[in-house]
Amino acid sequence: MLRTLSVAAAVRCPLRLSRPCPLPGPLLLGLLSRQVREAAGSAGAECGSVLKTPKGTRDHHPAQMALRERLFGTVVACFKRHGAAAIDTPVLELRETLMEKYGDNSKLIYELQDQGGELLALRYDLTVPFARYLAMNKITNIKRYHIAKVYRRDNPAMTRGRYREFYQCDFDIAGQFDPMIPDAECLKIVHEILSELQIGDFLIKVNDRRILNGMFAICGIPESKLVTMCSTLDKLDKMPWEEVRNEMVGEKGLSPEAADRIGEYVQLHGGMDLIEQLLQDPKLSQNKLAKEGLGDMKLLFEYLTLFGITGKISFDLSLARGLDYYTGVIIEAVLLQQENDHGEESVSVGSVAGGGRYDGLVATFDPKGRKVPCVGISIGIERIFSILEQRMKASGEKVRTTETQVMVATPQKHLLSARLKLISELWDAGIKAEMMYRKDPKLLKQLQYCEDMGIPLVAIIGEQELRDGVVKLRDAATREEVDIPREELAAEIRRRLETCTTGNPAAPQPLPSC
């Protein structure tokens, strides 16, 4: 049985827990305890009030940046593999550009002080600026990615690991195309990225706004209750249907009969079989919207079958997603975890990607209301980063924070000039090299620095080497030393480090063990 504990995701930010989790899994607990410390803005211990970052923000240290660079590297490589171009938009937008795009969440937008001139705000996501960009530049056809920070004046509730400044990682396809081909590619991308990152088993849920709307209609739920019903429905992740039904009938004032009709549908999930079954459903197949959505869902699954990825895709009628602007397919990927104490049971430990089709958003910016159909996904990079960071800590793996290939060292005093001359030659030959900023450092200290920083090679130049026109090249791991003619040093360093390139193309640096 598959039980999901927490799915998340306000407004295309699928990585953030939007509610407290009554039954957190062990991984989630681990993550949150860390995030509790960080969520309130990190601060030095004995410092005055000025010595902190703002609430909900944090600095990134070199080790975190190295990990982030690897993570972004994998994601960007995938986006580029699918032919995406990069764009960038300002962090600042006119306040009116963002207003009325996020419903209730608009209150979370950071506004700038009126210092004269335009009224400004910080972007809340990358999707609305993308739509503004398309309309403003009259672009009707683009495949782009955008990785950048967004800002939400969210309550950084301790238990939810929610940041106020965080990265989004978006891939979107804009343009009028044949149905479901770009939508299928978006799912393929999520599948590729989550597979490559090896962050554990995952499931990609799909649904369609049209199927949801049709389903609500045939169950006799008035359109005015659609939004509130979706938000209740969303809780099916972490409470049984009975409780969700109680809320629908009690709090939301739905008739018990309507609730039961909904209940029949939203507990369904599956693949092509379920789509075929619903296409035969006497009530649902009579609804125009639902029928259209189901037809496209069938097409989508045909394409996903050709991609060979249906094993991790679930057509899930309970998937609603919060956002008003979705008009077709909606997507959400969750990580699964075997619960230790329940044996076989898979538990969702949170959303790591989300997205969907939004065919109407660009038109809201176009003076003539011209539509540019769009579909896109957002990778929950912050959540994934937390998982990788925690795993790295647990494994004790030391991340290199620099890519230095060789340390230039001297074994005697009065050799600073020799060091400066040699390191300059290496830099000019494109070798990544460091030396200590001391006139006469002890050799032991220089070797110690090498070890601390994981620098694989040491180029030692002493009086004897200067006389002989050689440099002693030392392997930091084996401590083996060989004299190399000075003019061959750069080539030799390059040769040595090529032979120990690791198999991970995402790693931007030679590993310390090399």
Add this chain to the structure above:
Amino acid sequence: MLRTLSVAAAVRCPLRLSRPCPLPGPLLLGLLSRQVREAAGSAGAECGSVLKTPKGTRDHHPAQMALRERLFGTVVACFKRHGAAAIDTPVLELRETLMEKYGDNSKLIYELQDQGGELLALRYDLTVPFARYLAMNKITNIKRYHIAKVYRRDNPAMTRGRYREFYQCDFDIAGQFDPMIPDAECLKIVHEILSELQIGDFLIKVNDRRILNGMFAICGIPESKLVTMCSTLDKLDKMPWEEVRNEMVGEKGLSPEAADRIGEYVQLHGGMDLIEQLLQDPKLSQNKLAKEGLGDMKLLFEYLTLFGITGKISFDLSLARGLDYYTGVIIEAVLLQQENDHGEESVSVGSVAGGGRYDGLVATFDPKGRKVPCVGISIGIERIFSILEQRMKASGEKVRTTETQVMVATPQKHLLSARLKLISELWDAGIKAEMMYRKDPKLLKQLQYCEDMGIPLVAIIGEQELRDGVVKLRDAATREEVDIPREELAAEIRRRLETCTTGNPAAPQPLPSC
């Protein structure tokens, strides 16, 4: 003769003209005319008021992003070659962190609306947040780079090409080391980057705050007038000494004698000879600060000689730089241009890098006032970007905005499934591949897309190829077609594109001609 028209650079942002230039060089004029259009925030032509980016900000299109990626690639490669680690700090800082750090320029800081909670502002540069980071985390020793956006509510005066949101590209070395070794490395880095970018001839000016202060002291200029005198001095770039002298005596109320004494010094520039000469100067050598500064300048030039870069370094007594926080070496790099109508005359067309030593800034954040000496440089990435962009436009070079290696195409109808299956195989093999999002696109349209996007190869799969278990691989440039066994396709694509890798390591993409 070397005449500088405009040097720039408020607060480590060496790329921005801080004053109107009475005598702009031809390149500068070209740049400005473009920037005039952009500086006020770009907007669509027929759009309502909402359809624009905020004043002083702009979107970056795919071609600009591709160029920016190459540029950042070159800069980051250099920073990494010198052993720097990356850090990141929030765009938001507490208002009190930034206040009183920028003198008069504090009025240019963007402040956020008080929406309850902390009072926040957008970072004005990367240096003050770096100092805050060091003090907060008690880091006394780090070599880091940081490339990120900063914000200045500057008047985006049309003629100055000034943006309100722009990138800074900083490299800094923090720690207590032997004199001038890290300082020399900073100059080496500027030299390497400006050489590699091939944006034209350049000159790196250096001076020392202590020499400036000593010089002012022995000329009888009271300390209270130091700041205002530095700002007048700064104008020596673009007006002759006589005019600068008039301003000093007239507006600033300096005695003619004091002005003449200053004049003797500030018109001097040179190398080791000048340093030796000033060390013998009866007045200057009696001043403790100046003597210390000159001694270190001599050491610096010794190291720069070992690096082989003194040819492009000028010890320039008129270099002042605006910032209060510098305490030792100050640096500014300018591009030079042969003036057409004056034959041999070299003209500075603007600052492209700047920096210096700031040994006291971290202590202003430390509760116990502990010092962490720092020296750093900032590459004027926006100015350089403008130059490269203009050059690219002039040359008509087409920038590829994607890295797609192969287009998967079908020559007949009803082959969407075949295309989807093949492209999926290629993606899974790590090949960058695209196809048209159409059920039955015409072959010509598919080839046209290839040409438009600069995709070097086409993998054509038709009925015959499907029967034969092959794929027709077409070279987009030569139009040559060869049947390749399907299972060898990915390897063949990789082999073909490896053989035409260009020599430019900064290029993140195979060039269209490949």
